Amino acid sequence: MVAQGISIRSVRKVFGGEAAGTVALERVDLDIAAGEFVSVVGPSGCGKSTLLRLIAGLIPASAGEISVLGRPVRGPTIDCGIVFQQPTLLEWRTVLDNVLFNIDMRGLDPGAYRPQALQLLEAVGLRDFSDKRPYELSGGMKQRVAIARALVHEPPLLMMDEPFGALDALTREQMRLDLEHLWLKTKKTVLFITHSIDEAVLLSDRVVVMTPRPGRIETILEIDLPRPRGLASRKDPRFAKAAEAVTDIFLAHGVLSRSMPA
Numbered sequence: 001m002v003a004q005g006i007s008i009r010s011v012r013k014v015f016g017g018e019a020a021g022t023v024a025l026e027r028v029d030l031d032i033a034a035g036e037f038v039s040v041v042g043p044s045g046c047g048k049s050t051l052l053r054l055i056a057g058l059i060p061a062s063a064g065e066i067s068v069l070g071r072p073v074r075g076p077t078i079d080c081g082i083v084f085q086q087p088t089l090l091e092w093r094t095v096l097d098n099v100l101f102n103i104d105m106r107g108l109d110p111g112a113y114r115p116q117a118l119q120l121l122e123a124v125g126l127r128d129f130s131d132k133r134p135y136e137l138s139g140g141m142k143q144r145v146a147i148a149r150a151l152v153h154e155p156p157l158l159m160m161d162e163p164f165g166a167l168d169a170l171t172r173e174q175m176r177l178d179l180e181h182l183w184l185k186t187k188k189t190v191l192f193i194t195h196s197i198d199e200a201v202l203l204s205d206r207v208v209v210m211t212p213r214p215g216r217i218e219t220i221l222e223i224d225l226p227r228p229r230g231l232a233s234r235k236d237p238r239f240a241k242a243a244e245a246v247t248d249i250f251l252a253h254g255v256l257s258r259s260m261p262a
Helices: 048-055 095-105 110-123 139-150 169-186 197-202 229-233 237-252
Strands: 006-013 022-033 039-043 065-068 080-083 157-161 189-193 206-210 217-222
Touching: 006 048, 022 048, 022 217, 039 048, 039 197, 048 065, 048 157, 048 189, 065 110, 065 157, 080 189, 095 110, 095 139, 110 139, 139 169, 169 197, 189 197, 197 237, 206 237, 217 237
Parallel strands: 039 189, 039 206, 080 157, 157 189
Antiparallel strands: 006 022, 006 065, 206 217
């Protein structure tokens, strides 16, 4: 495994016990290198979010081994930032204090991280909102705060679980552009969970395509689109080819259908 990356070997996850439980993931093998942006795309219930939680050490694997930053996962992974679909900000704290909440919870000195927090708010376009409360922000702005909060302690690994899923289409597209811009500056290792084929292709170095439950890796696509991938990237034949390849896999598994139901 490349140092600072992720290694997953023969991972299986069963909820409810082996005898009569639900198999969420079956024999998953994956390596993610340092500085790589990898998306996992698949149908609902295929185990995408479960995989992220296993890597983060929030739940244990039923079988197999996971290593993060060269260390076996035996509990919560502290050297990472996590962004979920809902930003879950604290309404009584300002935007800046919400970012620094991550520092509070780690028992660190918030004052020492204040410059870093302000720098991140600048990077996500919210420097002028640092003293606002969450109720004064739009959905996209709240998610930008959540991203800054996940990065304020400067983790080498960022994991994102459908972070744009609750946003409208235009905001989602802008967030996709902003995230790539931020990643190009920091080159964090990123694991990005999504339902969106377009999002996965446009953001990623590689796209991991999952089967329906029990989730297995059907294929891994290398994405060779030049960066940065602005709005014009959708017109690139390489984008269309990659998106079609993922679509064909879902058609083969019955996740998608080319025709309307009778």
